[in-house]
Amino acid sequence: MYDAIIDLDGLTVDLGGNPVLRGMELHVSPGEIVAIVGPNGSGKSTLLRCVAGLQPATDGQVLVFGEPPADDAGFWGRVGLLFEEPAWYPALTTREHLELVGAVHAEARMTVDAALEEFALVERADAVPLNLSTGQRQRLSLAATLLRPSTLLLLDEPERGLDAAFRARLGDLLEEYAHEGGTVLMATHDPGLAERARRVSPTGVAA
Numbered sequence: 001m002y003d004a005i006i007d008l009d010g011l012t013v014d015l016g017g018n019p020v021l022r023g024m025e026l027h028v029s030p031g032e033i034v035a036i037v038g039p040n041g042s043g044k045s046t047l048l049r050c051v052a053g054l055q056p057a058t059d060g061q062v063l064v065f066g067e068p069p070a071d072d073a074g075f076w077g078r079v080g081l082l083f084e085e086p087a088w089y090p091a092l093t094t095r096e097h098l099e100l101v102g103a104v105h106a107e108a109r110m111t112v113d114a115a116l117e118e119f120a121l122v123e124r125a126d127a128v129p130l131n132l133s134t135g136q137r138q139r140l141s142l143a144a145t146l147l148r149p150s151t152l153l154l155l156d157e158p159e160r161g162l163d164a165a166f167r168a169r170l171g172d173l174l175e176e177y178a179h180e181g182g183t184v185l186m187a188t189h190d191p192g193l194a195e196r197a198r199r200v201s202p203t204g205v206a207a
């Protein structure tokens with residue numbers, strides 16, 4: 001068993017000989033929303049990549065669910081990840097992308113119709129992603145991430161491309177996720193999203 005969903009102890013990462021993270025400590029409890037904030041290049045994405053097991057630590061320990069992150073079905077079945085824009089199937093519509101996600105997860109968190117409604121995509125349900133606006137595509141990425149069941153969300157700038165109204169709505173959706181017991185770790189430049197979370201900087205200190 002584990003007390004912290006994420007437990008970083010002395011996490012140090014060098015990239016290309018440059019020190020990016022230095023002895024970072026972070027403990028995230030179930031149901032918390034934690035925002036990693038800091039200027040461009042301060043190491044937010046690197047930190048997320050370490051927690052996802054995509055970037056090895058130079059030194060220190062990374063535990064997720066009490067174990068080092070493992071690139072296997074057991075780990076990814078519990079972790080929802082939104083970093084870069086996903087690759088879309090060009091011929092599938094917005095609705096069909098969500099149906100695909102719903103079909104492979106027996107216990108989806110919401111129906112496809114509810115996801116279309118929650119993410120304000122009802123009017124674009126029959127459009128293919130390439131015909132969506134940037135913000136609409138980001139809403140589709142978020143809808144797919146939040147439709148599937150997960151325990152931990154790792155989000156890199158989830159506000160990218162979203163208008164002010166939907167950024168506030170995203171804050172509500174993440175709070176609903178946390179109220180259900182989910183945990184969120186996100187890198188963000190959005191002051192509104194950060195204000196609703198526990199803020200840490202990539203140096204590990206409260207921000």
Ligand SMILES: Nc1ncnc2c1ncn2[C@@H]1O[C@H](COP(=O)(O)OP(=O)(O)OP(=O)(O)O)[C@@H](O)[C@H]1O
Binds near residue numbers: 018041042043046
């Ligand atoms: N593969 C790499 N090799 C060398 N340096 C790298 C590599 N990837 C990233 N860096 C550097 O590591 C530092 C941290 O990058 P990172 O992407 O984690 O920052 P960030 O806080 O997420 O930035 P942003 O707000 O711009 O997204 C930056 O100085 C970046 O240039």
